[in-house]
Amino acid sequence: MTVFAIGWIAGAVALGASSLLPFVVRPLLVRLGIMDVPNERSSHARPVLRGLGLAVLVAMGAGGGFAVGAEYAAAGEWRILLTVVAGSLAAGLLGFAEDLRGLSVGVRSVLLLAIALGAAVAILLLAGSGIPLWGAAALTVYAVLFISSYINVANFMDGLNGISGFHGVIAGLAFAAAGGLLDLPWLFAAGLVLAAGFGGFLPWNLTKPGAFLGDVGSYLLGGAVAVTSFAALIAGVPLLATIGPMVIYFGDVAVTLVKRVRSGHRWDEPHKEHTYQRVQQLGYSHVQASGMTAAATLTTSLLGLLSLFTGTAGSIALFAAGLAVLVLYLLLPRLLPNRH
Known part of the structure; x- marks a missing residue:
């Protein structure tokens, strides 16, 4: 078995x-009474079962566990993959605790x-001794x-059917592509596990009666994307390729929170003022609004991957193009026609 076959x-x-x-998890969630009741932040009008991200958590644990074991047997970079899987699952378990009893x-x-x-x-420890102490300290604070922050961002952005599933698939495939192009089998495996885990959830989320990820799923998504991104950066993947899938989510949340604070609102109050929510409020369906967010994320992800083939000047141009995509996305509520 080749390392990429793993x-x-x-x-x-x-x-x-x-x-x-989900066939197993749904009855468990029903017995536990884990329901999402509409509030000021919700874009749905009736209680919906949430917490189905538990199925994604177990699935990614199974896929990631297999990859770690196979990489170990093949004398591959199993330690870094284990760290990514463990960090992702830990974030998901924290979200599950939030779903169960609140923290x-x-x-x-x-x-x-x-x-x-x-x-x-x-x-950073697995990266070896090539990083000076001051550099390791700065990178630790950054990480x-x-x-x-990104775990919180993913949680804030999980407000429409399909939006988180699409994000997991796109981010995972972007990381897998970077791993394949740069000969990093662990990154290739981590990306495919992420994409597959959230891809399998999408049909359950998009079909009636539907179900939500819950905090277990959104925390898992944020943790998996962010930990994988940082590990890829330390492994030598260009910065733009590591953050490409995250630009739209970070931008939407940052701009929305700044606007709310400037308007005198508390930043942590429930609301429906994110760009993706405002698009849906114009009369677009959940899938249409989520698809627009996903299309913007796919674009910035592809721009990030192009940085694998450019020098400094090209990377600056790609960065500018990514910012342009973000600005266009943020302007969608003003540019799109009202369908009501």
Whole structure:
């Protein structure tokens, strides 16, 4: 078995498990009474079962676990893959605790920072002694803020049917492509497991009666994307390729929060002012609004991957193009016709 075949098989395991496990998980969630009740932030009008991200969590654990074991047997880079899988699952488990009983803001924040710190330190230690101490310290601070922030970002953006599933698929495939192009089998496997895990969830989310990821799924998504992104950066993947899938999510959340604070609102109050929510409020369906967000993310991901083939000048041009895509996305509520 070749090292890249491991990734394909791991992805197949995750896809199969993510597609079938909801048959087992749904009855469990019903018994636990984990329902999403509409509030000021919701874009749906009736209670919907949530927490189906637990199936994605188990599926990605199965696919990732297979990949780690196979990489170990093949004397591959199993340690870095194990760190990515463990960091992703830890974020998902924190979200599951939030779904089950809720956590105080303080406890949740401390645990998010602990997960980010643990993943960052492990990744940097595995990188070896080539990084000076001051550089490792700076990268650790960056990673803790970056990973913990993106887990929150993914949670904020999980407000429409399809949006998180599309994001997981696109980000995973972007990371897998980078891994394949740069001969990083662990990144190839991690990306395919991420894409397959959320790809298997999409039919359950998009068909009636539907079900939501819940915090377990959105935390898992944010953790998996952010930890994989940081590990890829440390492995030598160009910065733009590592953050390409995250530009739209970060931009939407950052701009929305700044607007709310400037308007005198509390940043943590429930609301429906994100760009993707405002697009849906114009009369577009969940899938249409989610698809627009996904199309923008796919574009910035592809621009990031192009940086693998350019020098400094080309990367600057690609960065500018990515910002242009973000600005266009943020302007969609003004540019699109109102369908009401």
